[in-house]
Amino acid sequence: MAVITYLEAIRSAMQEEMQQDDNVFVLGEDVGKGGVLNTTKGLRDMFGEDRVLDTPLAESAIVGVAIGSAMYGMKPIAEIQFADFIFPATNQIISEAAKIRYRSNNDWSCPIVIRAPYGATGASALYHSQCPESVFFGTPGLKIVAPSNPYDAKGLLKAAIRDADPVLYFEHKKCYLALSADVPEQDYIVPIGKADVKRQGTDITVIAYGIAVHYALIAAEELAKEGISAHVLDLRTLQPLDKEAILEATAKTGKVLIVHEDNKTGGVGAEVSAIIAEELLFELDAPIARLCGPDVPAVGNNPPMEKFFLLSPDKLKEAMRKLAMF
Amino acid sequence: MSIGQLFKHRSLGISDEDAVRMYTVMNMATKYDERGLMLQRAGKVPFHIGGSGQYAGQVAMAFAMQPKKDYFLPYYRDFAFVLSIGMTVKDLMLSLFCKAEDVSSGGRQMPGHFGDKRYNIVTGSSPVTTQVPHAVGIALAAKMKKQDFATFVSFGEGSSNQGDFHEGCNFAGVHKLPVIFVCENNQYAISVPLHKQVSGKIADRAIGYGFPGYQVDGSDALEVFRIMKEARERAIQGEGPTLIEMISYRLMPHSTSDDDMLYRTKEEVEANRQKDGVVKFKEYLMECGLWSEEQDRELQDRQKQEINEATKYADLAPYPKPEDTLLHVYAEGEGV
Numbered sequence: 001m002a003v004i005t006y007l008e009a010i011r012s013a014m015q016e017e018m019q020q021d022d023n024v025f026v027l028g029e030d031v032g033k034g035g036v037l038n039t040t041k042g043l044r045d046m047f048g049e050d051r052v053l054d055t056p057l058a059e060s061a062i063v064g065v066a067i068g069s070a071m072y073g074m075k076p077i078a079e080i081q082f083a084d085f086i087f088p089a090t091n092q093i094i095s096e097a098a099k100i101r102y103r104s105n106n107d108w109s110c111p112i113v114i115r116a117p118y119g120a121t122g123a124s125a126l127y128h129s130q131c132p133e134s135v136f137f138g139t140p141g142l143k144i145v146a147p148s149n150p151y152d153a154k155g156l157l158k159a160a161i162r163d164a165d166p167v168l169y170f171e172h173k174k175c176y177l178a179l180s181a182d183v184p185e186q187d188y189i190v191p192i193g194k195a196d197v198k199r200q201g202t203d204i205t206v207i208a209y210g211i212a213v214h215y216a217l218i219a220a221e222e223l224a225k226e227g228i229s230a231h232v233l234d235l236r237t238l239q240p241l242d243k244e245a246i247l248e249a250t251a252k253t254g255k256v257l258i259v260h261e262d263n264k265t266g267g268v269g270a271e272v273s274a275i276i277a278e279e280l281l282f283e284l285d286a287p288i289a290r291l292c293g294p295d296v297p298a299v300g301n302n303p304p305m306e307k308f309f310l311l312s313p314d315k316l317k318e319a320m321r322k323l324a325m326f
Numbered sequence: 327m328s329i330g331q332l333f334k335h336r337s338l339g340i341s342d343e344d345a346v347r348m349y350t351v352m353n354m355a356t357k358y359d360e361r362g363l364m365l366q367r368a369g370k371v372p373f374h375i376g377g378s379g380q381y382a383g384q385v386a387m388a389f390a391m392q393p394k395k396d397y398f399l400p401y402y403r404d405f406a407f408v409l410s411i412g413m414t415v416k417d418l419m420l421s422l423f424c425k426a427e428d429v430s431s432g433g434r435q436m437p438g439h440f441g442d443k444r445y446n447i448v449t450g451s452s453p454v455t456t457q458v459p460h461a462v463g464i465a466l467a468a469k470m471k472k473q474d475f476a477t478f479v480s481f482g483e484g485s486s487n488q489g490d491f492h493e494g495c496n497f498a499g500v501h502k503l504p505v506i507f508v509c510e511n512n513q514y515a516i517s518v519p520l521h522k523q524v525s526g527k528i529a530d531r532a533i534g535y536g537f538p539g540y541q542v543d544g545s546d547a548l549e550v551f552r553i554m555k556e557a558r559e560r561a562i563q564g565e566g567p568t569l570i571e572m573i574s575y576r577l578m579p580h581s582t583s584d585d586d587m588l589y590r591t592k593e594e595v596e597a598n599r600q601k602d603g604v605v606k607f608k609e610y611l612m613e614c615g616l617w618s619e620e621q622d623r624e625l626q627d628r629q630k631q632e633i634n635e636a637t638k639y640a641d642l643a644p645y646p647k648p649e650d651t652l653l654h655v656y657a658e659g660e661g662v
Contacts, residue, residue, distance in 0.1 A: 061493035068463020070463070071464065073467065088489070092490075096451060104443075104449035105432030109657065
């Protein structure tokens with residue numbers, strides 16, 4: 001075991017998969033020198049500039065070229081520098097990657113990974129902070145993962161690279177250096193489609209993903225001192241959702257709070273809420289609650305607006321306490 | 327025609343037999359269009375889209391490529407192209423009738439959305455030009471894996487305005503990839519004429535991406551073949567991409583959902599019908615003494631028969647099972 005950061009977990013997953021399989025390669029803007037966020041740092045020295053490929057600045061081509069190479073048999077990892085810039089590639093992701101297997105009646109497939117650093121880190125403003133997962137969520141044919149800690153980050157990225165279908169890998173930028181953990185040195189994967197109970201509890205259930213899981217765990221520890229026991233489920237995979245785990249975690253306490261940084265309206269939490277309402281309405285002891293980013297375009301660049309917009313352990317604590325008291 | 331121009335096909339490396347075969351494919355594609363239109367008008371199939379007016383050039387391009395070795399990303403009018411590299415008129419009919427046996431999509435997509443892994447025909451969608459970056463990606467894989475194949479991708483002149491055209495050309499130019507971009511300029515993007523689509527010459531855009539661009543008369547099959555063959559050789563020798571703008575005229579409406587008489591005249595269409603490369607190629611073969619009216623009548627009868635059989639087969643073939651709707655969203659089976 002070694003203690004590594006979330007960022008190092010992502011890098012080591014790429015490194016190990018590239019060592020194991022010659023078909024795996026990374027492409028994107030600036031990836032050669034390591035990327036502006038350092039995730040691919042050192043990989044060009046190890047694997048050469050053909051396998052850590054600097055591309056022209058053109059997101060639709062980054063994804064479209066990755067799709068073509070995948071249909072030939074390669075295993076591309078396409079990096080979108082910031083998730084905010086994924087939109088020029090949306091047609092390639094939704095109209096193409098997601099439908100290639102289906103539209104060809106299983107003749108062709110598209111095993112690509114698209115890494116998209118997302119979420120607000122402070123002072124990054126409207127266009128370096130967005131959570132675009134809801135744009136892709138609900139597109140059959142895509143898989144979407146969003147790990148909340150270094151262990152899951154490494155295991156889910158390895159699973160994504162080995163997956164036969166396109167996977168969107170949302171890595172929260174605030175997790176990069178803030179989160180460290182013991183991660184096994186031997187090969188492992190975290191299966192796509194499986195949520196994970198990050199904390200056992202009996203009074204309320206928090207369902208979250210990404211950095212919000214981390215905040216939920218901090219808040220849960222503090223609330224434990226007040227006698228409130230929180231159960232925390234980390235979705236880990238957004239598409240397909242682990243319905244069984246969602247229902248199990250709900251049934252455990254009968255009180256659910258869904259938390260994510262993405263806007264509330266049309267977000268992943270809306271679907272989680274609908275699943276619970278469809279299947280477990282009569283086991284609920286309180287209305288389903290959601291704590292999400294407000295329905296504004298994105299976070300402002302000044303501290304007061306950021307504080308207002310962003311989730312925090314304190315905001316979660318308050319929402320969790322309110323639910324427990326219901 | 328001078329003696330030098332006669333037997334031009336031989337000087338290009340096309341055997342007499344292949345020259346005749348090229349004509350038979352052009353002719354078959356034209357017949358497919360006639361039948362497709364008739365079937366749609368009779369209410370037997372929901373939709374037909376064709377490429378008549380472009381078939382001579384398409385066949386020439388395909389014959390300059392290497393089937394089962396090169397990779398092909400044809401666009402939705404490339405019926406003669408896919409027939410040249412391995413698909414059959416039965417395959418096309420099964421797609422037209424949306425039947426389970428349709429090799430391209432199992433009856434899921436509209437006709438013209440080709441895909442057949444056996445022949446390296448890469449699955450396509452309806453949003454235009456998305457296939458251009460895919461072709462570049464396959465060419466990138468060829469370079470990374472040191473394979474000596476070329477990738478062919480075609481699209482219309484309307485598509486040459488899409489970002490994916492520019493992004494794909496730029497990427498391929500930067501990395502000198504073995505890909506041939508073919509713009510089949512048929513003068514209309516649905517109802518919008520060329521002068522409202524582009525103000526310059528599409529072939530000239532290649533200069534800006536650092537590789538050669540050529541404009542070629544699509545009714546001159548042998549010239550199209552020559553340019554395409556050179557482009558392929560350049561690709562294989564590591565000299566990078568080529569852009570070919572093939573000038574042609576779309577003789578049919580955009581599709582069976584389009585009334586082309588709202589934006590052009592019968593006279594214009596008829597004048598262009600006389601200039602169709604299929605007619606010109608037949609005349610060339612006859613001048614070379616490789617073809618006769620009698621042989622042509624036999625061919626027409628034989629191909630009519632073949633089309634009839636394919637139509638009947640596809641009409642009677644079963645649809646997919648309704649519950650198969652749920653299949654192949656993701657990989658299925660063990661280890662997934």
